[in-house]
Amino acid sequence: MNNCYYLSKTVATWDNAKSQCISFLAHLAEIVSIEENDWVVGTLAPTQCNDAWTRCIIFIGGNDRDNEGSFVWSSDNRTLDFYNWSPVEPNSYTVNDDCIVILYPGGEWADFGCTPTRPFLCKKPLSNL
């Protein structure tokens, strides 16, 4: 994969995470295939999630803040064309479940509150390094 990834060791709200990724000249990660999702969950995340899986609910860039139920990527409001929802998600468990997380270690996605602080994943193309 010709991308660079950063999985934060600190936690942040989704908005703060988005800003931090932009400050790295990146974006909150846009996961576009099951292969990429598997790599993140199987290879990248275990380096820091082994003994702390409950803390590894990882923010990525998908959200439905503007239109409930219509999930887009934060970088350009592009509609998602790949999803890896958990079977019970997205469930709009609260009205504020608007930001997508990857659940470690299973790798499924959930719609989740944007304001709890969580680790986050940034991604940028290698050409932007």
Ligand SMILES: [Ca+2]
């Ligand atoms: Ca929602």
Ligand SMILES: [Ca+2]
């Ligand atoms: Ca949910």
